[in-house]
Amino acid sequence: ALYRGLDSRDELVAKIRSLHGDALKKLALQCEDLFMAGQKDQLRFGVDSWSDFRLTSDRPCCEAGDAVYYQASYAKEPLSSYAVKICKSKAKESQQYYHSLAVRQSLAVHFNIQQDCGHFLAEVPLRLLPWEDPDTPGDEDEDGDGDEEGGGAEAGAGGGPGQQRSHVVVITREVPHxxxxxxxxxxxxxxxxxxxxxxxxxxxxxxxxxxxxxxxxxxxxxxxxxxxxxxxxxxxxxxxxxxxxxxxxxxxxxxxxxxxxxxxxxxxxxxxxxxxxxxxxxxxxxxxxxxxxxxxxxxxxxxxxxxxxxxxxxxxxxxxxxxxxxxxxxxxxxxxxxxxxxxxxxxxxxxxxxxxxxxxxxxxGPRQDLFPSLGGPAGPRGAALQSWLDIKRTLLMVKFAEKALDRAGGVSLEDWLCAQYLAFATTDSLGGIVDILQQR
Amino acid sequence: ALYRGLDSRDELVAKIRSLHGDALKKLALQCEDLFMAGQKDQLRFGVDSWSDFRLTSDRPCCEAGDAVYYQASYAKEPLSSYAVKICKSKAKESQQYYHSLAVRQSLAVHFNIQQDCGHFLAEVPLRLLPWEDPDTPGDEDEDGDGDEEGGGAEAGAGGGPGQQRSHVVVITREVPHxxxxxxxxxxxxxxxxxxxxxxxxxxxxxxxxxxxxxxxxxxxxxxxxxxxxxxxxxxxxxxxxxxxxxxxxxxxxxxxxxxxxxxxxxxxxxxxxxxxxxxxxxxxxxxxxxxxxxxxxxxxxxxxxxxxxxxxxxxxxxxxxxxxxxxxxxxxxxxxxxxxxxxxxxxxxxxxxxxxxxxxxxxxGPRQDLFPSLGGPAGPRGAALQSWLDIKRTLLMVKFAEKALDRAGGVSLEDWLCAQYLAFATTDSLGGIVDILQQR
Known part of the structure; x- marks a missing residue:
């Protein structure tokens, strides 16, 4: 069936188009598997795992709006790296964190949404809390919620109990820098x-x-x-x-x-x-x-x-x-x-x-200098956009094919993002965006 | 220039065709580099290297028409493997071998032609010459040609000098099995x-x-x-x-x-x-x-x-x-x-x-059941073969593109051979072959 209608140029173009389209959709999905390798297996570390985490360094790898991140290794899986996220909010505000967790846990996993591999209230050594004033007494009377335990906080390799404070700790697989x-x-x-x-x-x-x-x-x-x-x-x-x-x-x-x-x-x-x-x-x-x-x-x-x-x-x-x-x-x-x-x-x-x-x-996408020749939605824009898409898909297939032989490189995040675009673009979606870009 | 003539279907097809054609030619050449990695650097081992080769086993890895092959390692390059080819002909017949070497050395390197990384007359322990009768006295009076040396024959790890015989030894990089x-x-x-x-x-x-x-x-x-x-x-x-x-x-x-x-x-x-x-x-x-x-x-x-x-x-x-x-x-x-x-x-x-x-x-190639629809050389065969080629090239590009994400597989020898074919095929070359296959 693949080679029938060999004499019609329209059928030839349609065939190449559908082969490229199907292949790119498949490639985009395979890229997702590659870039999210492992992330789709749910992990749930509880406070009992806290002592198996050891910080790679006492210096945060990233200081974000709501938390400080430390790179950490997990004793039972020494080759993977994890980040320990220590939330800035005090234990008594942890309710708010649990709200955000509930929201996040209702979502399916996504490449651009932070994923939580476990969270708990833990006693954190004061030196890992650079924003806290050591002279302010800790809220030792606070009790947070049921998850809390006065755990070992091995991660920080000790310190007297007086120098620890209770904070929400989250384990994530992606280490922000x-x-x-x-x-x-x-x-x-x-x-x-x-x-x-x-x-x-x-x-x-x-x-x-x-x-x-x-x-x-x-x-x-x-x-x-x-x-x-x-x-x-x-x-x-x-x-x-x-x-x-x-x-x-x-x-x-x-x-x-x-x-x-x-x-x-x-x-x-x-x-x-x-x-x-x-x-x-x-x-x-x-x-x-x-x-x-x-x-x-x-x-x-x-x-x-x-x-x-x-x-x-x-x-x-x-x-x-x-x-x-x-x-x-x-x-x-x-x-x-x-x-x-x-x-x-x-x-x-x-x-x-x-x-x-x-x-x-x-x-x-089609470059700005191409827009005038595309005409308005009423013009012959559909055919021109379709041809543009056919050429771009051909070029991307060639690019991926070349990566098969490229030992050094491999597929980059940008290749994946581009494949997502070209795999799922249609002349209608392309036309709609051109209209938005031409809005005054 | 790539996107000009977007409205003409013929130009679109021609563009995709030339993109695929160029890409496949490039891929075929890259495959050659991959499959012949290292082979294009000329190596010239002389008899002085003989003592740096050590046979991996005393059992031949292959017995061919003219020689017996042993897998060997080279002391100065322990990660590469080599084959030691011991020619069956007696030293006095080595002239014939040098004729064949002269012929081979006049050729450029090719993936399917055995390549010589050095050759010399060497003393070979008798147990590595399974075809020889140990009771026949060796041609110890023979002198071969100037290359000869009574070298250590370390490769065989010793044996009395009386148990050695002079043979042409060739070092090759490809180990036949x-x-x-x-x-x-x-x-x-x-x-x-x-x-x-x-x-x-x-x-x-x-x-x-x-x-x-x-x-x-x-x-x-x-x-x-x-x-x-x-x-x-x-x-x-x-x-x-x-x-x-x-x-x-x-x-x-x-x-x-x-x-x-x-x-x-x-x-x-x-x-x-x-x-x-x-x-x-x-x-x-x-x-x-x-x-x-x-x-x-x-x-x-x-x-x-x-x-x-x-x-x-x-x-x-x-x-x-x-x-x-x-x-x-x-x-x-x-x-x-x-x-x-x-x-x-x-x-x-x-x-x-x-x-x-x-x-x-x-x-x-186009399958036999497609031939009747192709008609004779006078018919509309050119267009049909061109379409066939366009589809096959698209499929091969897709196949290579998928390999970019395929960590296990990689490009196989068959992929390369197929790429060589589709990269350089023309409607004329395809048509000529179809004629040969239909000859009676």
Missing amino acids: LTVADFVRESSARHGRSPDAYERQVCLLLLQLCSGLEHLKPYHVTHCDLRLENLLLIRGRPEAEAGPARLLVSNFSQAKQKSRLAEPEALRDRSRLAPEILTATQYKKCDEFQTGILIYEMLHLANPFDENPGLKEREYTRADLPRIPCRSPYSWGLQQLAGCLLHPNPSERILISDAKGVLQCLLW | LTVADFVRESSARHGRSPDAYERQVCLLLLQLCSGLEHLKPYHVTHCDLRLENLLLIRGRPEAEAGPARLLVSNFSQAKQKSRLAEPEALRDRSRLAPEILTATQYKKCDEFQTGILIYEMLHLANPFDENPGLKEREYTRADLPRIPCRSPYSWGLQQLAGCLLHPNPSERILISDAKGVLQCLLW
Whole structure:
């Protein structure tokens, strides 16, 4: 059947297209298995495992918004590395942490959402709590919840019991080495020196953020606290090509989840509420808005609403938002994206899935100079986009094929992200994104 | 420029075609580098290295027509493995070996031609010469040529000097584990049990033989002694998929080389000779003929000219050749190929390069059931073959792309051979082979 209709050029093109399409979908899934190797097996460390963890160093590997991370090894699995996350909140505030855990545990595993391999209240030596004042007495009377145990805290290799304090400890498999806040701070000079490379990297990080946030939608979860210091970066596998770091969304302490259980009862009351109030209580497009702010911040610009606190009070339009300087081929598109995400009216604000599409288009999509020839939605755009997609898929297949012989390199995170895009793009999805990018 | 002409379907197809074509040519070359890694660096071990070689075992790893092979390690490079080839001919016959070496050394390196990393006359302990009668006195008075030295023969770990004999020793990098004669002998039951797999493997071995022989042509070299016991098999790399073994053409002691130096003078004489005499003295199509015999022998059939010695005396036709039983999808094509190679008239005998094309076609080419729809050379065959090639190239690119993620497998020898075929095939070359296969 594969070789039937050999005389029709249309059938030939359709066949090559379906072979490439199927192959890329399969490759994208295989990449997922590769990049998430092991992560899909659920691990549940309890407080009884605490003594089997030993910190590789007393120096934190990363200081994030809500916690400090230490690299650690696990005695029963000496070749794997883990991170021990010590939450900054006091034991008496641990309720809030358990809220965020409950939210996170309702989600399926995702490459860009921090995963919890176990958590418990543990006695942590004071020297691992750099933010705490050693002179303030510990809350030794506090009792947290049932999980608590005055465990050995072997991890820190001792110290008198008086120098320990009770904190929520989380074990994670991914060891963060930076927050995006650190990354942005450290990259200021690089942004000036190589704006193309830096702004491309920003796009790759934002794409991963959107990918994680998109994953939350079907679970009706909104993060509500997207800040640079709540986004963690994980160094790539050493054998992979130098490429973008993996981004993890962390700190779900402010997350909102629309409970589906509560819905039937609440529905009657809600049916009498004005829509703008309903929207507000659902926080539905809150993450989109915060992503818009992150675009400014990642480009070393101030949050427009910090800079101009009056903005939110009046009915601002995108023209009122500060201009992003045009420093690279990505600046223009990021400006456009920020405008769409910061739309004051949530119903006109674009969805996180569209934001993802815009970033994919900026990274690998038809280039801006191609747009005019694509015409409007009514024109012959479909055929042109289809041809564009066919060529891009051919090029990506060639790229993957070359990696089969490339002992050094291997498939990079960027290859995977690109494969996801080209595998699932359609002329309709491509056209829709071109329209968003051309919005005025 | 890549995306111009997006609206023309013909241009789209042409673009995908040229991307695939270029990529496959590049992949085929990269495979060559991979499979011949190290082989292109010339090594020249002299007799002074002899004492640095140590046999891994006193049991030969392979007994071939002209020599016995022992696996050996080289003290200065303990991780590489080498084979020590001890030629069966006596030292006084070593002149013949040096003839074959001279022929081989005039050739560029090829994957299917045995390569010599050094050779010398050495004293070899008698127990490494299983074919020799220990009671026959050694030719201790013989002196071979200037290369000779009464070297330590450390390789054999000693023995009295009276138990040594002078033999030509060759160091090769490829360690043979079987001759094709052994392989055929051991596969008799398997041929009956899984005729498809066995006859496919025969095609892959014959393809490699043709590939090696084709390489000899520009050097005007004819092997002239193609027998199963002069073809060696090398086990594949352990990390590669189970696939066909690598075949090496060995024993060039009967090889003829048309000397280009002698040509200008000889040309005048030759210009007065009848063409059939010229053809006969050049041995030009001798390897083709012997390859035809090997087809029978590899399929567990007798050499037709052994079985019927009268055949060559009369003007036989292909109809007089014994029928090859039809046991697999390859039998029919191998019969056809044998007929073309055993043509009594050398000018009508097909070239080794065509034989290679036939084997490629049997292995990966358009299937026999597709031939009728291809029509004759005058019909719309070109377009149909081009489409067929486009689809096959797409499938091969997909296959290579999948290998990029396949940690276990990697690219196999068969993948490489297939890539060579599809990278360099044209509608004309495909059409020519289809014609040969349809010849009656």
